[in-house]
Amino acid sequence: MIDDMNVGVVIVGAGLAGVSAATGLRRRGFDRPITLINEELPLPYDRPPLSKELLCGDRSVADITLHNAEYYEEQRIAIKSGSRVCGIDREAHTLRLEDGQPLNYSHLIFATGARPRHLPVPPGSAPLTRLFHLRELGDAMALREHLAHDRHVLVVGAGFIGLEVAASARRLGCRVTVLEAGPRVIERAAPPEVSAFVQQVHQENGVEFRFGTQVLDVIEQPGSIAVHLASGEALAADAVLVGIGVIPNDVLAREAGLACDNGIVVDQHCCSSDPRIFAIGDVAKSFNPLIARHVRLEHWESARQTGEIAAATICGELAVNASVPWVWSDQYHLNIQFLGWSDPRAEKVLRGEVGGPGWSLIEVLDKRVIGAVLINAGRDRRPIERLITSRHVVDMERLADTGVALKKWVVA
Numbered sequence: 123m124i125d126d127m128n129v130g131v132v133i134v135g136a137g138l139a140g141v142s143a144a145t146g147l148r149r150r151g152f153d154r155p156i157t158l159i160n161e162e163l164p165l166p167y168d169r170p171p172l173s174k175e176l177l178c179g180d181r182s183v184a185d186i187t188l189h190n191a192e193y194y195e196e197q198r199i200a201i202k203s204g205s206r207v208c209g210i211d212r213e214a215h216t217l218r219l220e221d222g223q224p225l226n227y228s229h230l231i232f233a234t235g236a237r238p239r240h241l242p243v244p245p246g247s248a249p250l251t252r253l254f255h256l257r258e259l260g261d262a263m264a265l266r267e268h269l270a271h272d273r274h275v276l277v278v279g280a281g282f283i284g285l286e287v288a289a290s291a292r293r294l295g296c297r298v299t300v301l302e303a304g305p306r307v308i309e310r311a312a313p314p315e316v317s318a319f320v321q322q323v324h325q326e327n328g329v330e331f332r333f334g335t336q337v338l339d340v341i342e343q344p345g346s347i348a349v350h351l352a353s354g355e356a357l358a359a360d361a362v363l364v365g366i367g368v369i370p371n372d373v374l375a376r377e378a379g380l381a382c383d384n385g386i387v388v389d390q391h392c393c394s395s396d397p398r399i400f401a402i403g404d405v406a407k408s409f410n411p412l413i414a415r416h417v418r419l420e421h422w423e424s425a426r427q428t429g430e431i432a433a434a435t436i437c438g439e440l441a442v443n444a445s446v447p448w449v450w451s452d453q454y455h456l457n458i459q460f461l462g463w464s465d466p467r468a469e470k471v472l473r474g475e476v477g478g479p480g481w482s483l484i485e486v487l488d489k490r491v492i493g494a495v496l497i498n499a500g501r502d503r504r505p506i507e508r509l510i511t512s513r514h515v516v517d518m519e520r521l522a523d524t525g526v527a528l529k530k531w532v533v534a
């Protein structure tokens with residue numbers, strides 16, 4: 123069955139990773155059928171603008187669509203929208219759609235992404251119309267209707283999504299309070315110096331923060347919503363956005379007996395414990411030879427790259443996922459980019475001046491650059507990426523000196 127020329131690659135999930143795999147296959151001359159199955163109804167779109175330009179009204183739905191319908195037709199990529207895969211038979215190389223339809227595959231790619239983590243809600247509670255999570259286009263459109271001048275928005279979680287929504291809501295004239303259980307903003311990704319700076323910019327823009335705040339419960343009444351805190355206090359608002367992380371959509375893979383560990387475990391070629399099955403994007407926990415361990419990244423660039431790697435591997439190329447993690451976030455006038463890795467033992471080198479027109483905090487371990495946070499300093503991304511991959515010994519003084527070009531002069 124699987125050698126039948128009519129059986130091809132089936133991709134479950136048509137986010138950036140799934141689309142990148144499909145287009146990557148065609149670009150490499152893959153000639154068999156490609157089917158993209160997506161639970162969501164709209165044509166595949168880009169997610170980063172959901173918390174930024176789309177929420178603020180600067181970009182439309184059409185602007186964030188990855189490709190138009192004609193493109194998929196030309197590329198002979200079949201899209202089954204509004205269709206959910208609910209089971210896999212690995213022996214028969216078949217998957218089952220919710221409507222009962224079976225579909226054969228020669229190779230299967232999981233690109234099922236992740237879903238937002240929810241606050242615990244008492245069982246049997248009525249759906250809350252003023253409580254939002256932000257993952258899909260529909261979430262952004264619904265939230266947008268509640269962001270108007272002088273409305274009070276509570277943001278639960280001071281991670282990337284929470285802070286981006288806070289910045290967008292302030293732009294739209296809302297009053298914004300951010301509730302964070304931890305001691306500082308973007309604690310998981312940023313060193314304390316960067317957290318302090320980002321928090322200060324938010325405060326200058328009118329955002330109020332409450333740290334060490336545990337939300338226990340959310341209760342909606344006609345016209346408002348209130349959160350109950352562990353301190354006993356209740357805070358009322360017009361809308362609540364919850365941004366407390368995501369959970370990988372790996373249930374199907376687990377049920378099919380694939381190795382999973384907070385995501386589908388794959389090797390450096392994006393291949394799972396079954397050689398005909400791949401996993402890419404937010405759902406994949408991939409082996410990265412640069413650090414010799416598995417990591418699950420929830421970043422746009424990783425979704426794009428792993429899609430390409432799976433496509434290349436299926437086409438017989440020896441492609442390896444050994445890239446330096448890169449994620450960006452836009453908040454107010456700030457473009458914040460995180461590169462590489464962080465290590466508590468690393469020395470931090472400040473390049474530029476905190477709050478200056480463009481500055482970076484670079485992490486150096488054993489005289490080698492391992493990671494960096496760049497604030498309005500995107501021009502430094504490529505050179506720092508090269509320093510991380512080359513593992514060159516660097517001269518710390520020159521690294522800190524903005525008068526010295528990063529390209530080669532910082533190498534000791």
Ligand SMILES: Cc1cc2nc3c(=O)[nH]c(=O)nc-3n(C[C@H](O)[C@H](O)[C@H](O)COP(=O)(O)OP(=O)(O)OC[C@H]3O[C@@H](n4cnc5c(N)ncnc54)[C@H](O)[C@@H]3O)c2cc1C
Binds near residue numbers: 374419452
């Ligand atoms: C609001 C927001 C802002 C972001 N901003 C940034 C940013 O500024 N910078 C950055 O680097 N990254 C950002 N990201 C992260 C980045 O967008 C994601 O890492 C990327 O979209 C992941 O792509 P993916 O294809 O792996 O998953 P997804 O885009 O989540 O796509 C997975 C798709 O699979 C579908 N699916 C799941 N299960 C099934 C099933 N059983 N059957 C059929 N379909 C299924 C889902 O419905 C979904 O459509 C942002 C994410 C969000 C949500």
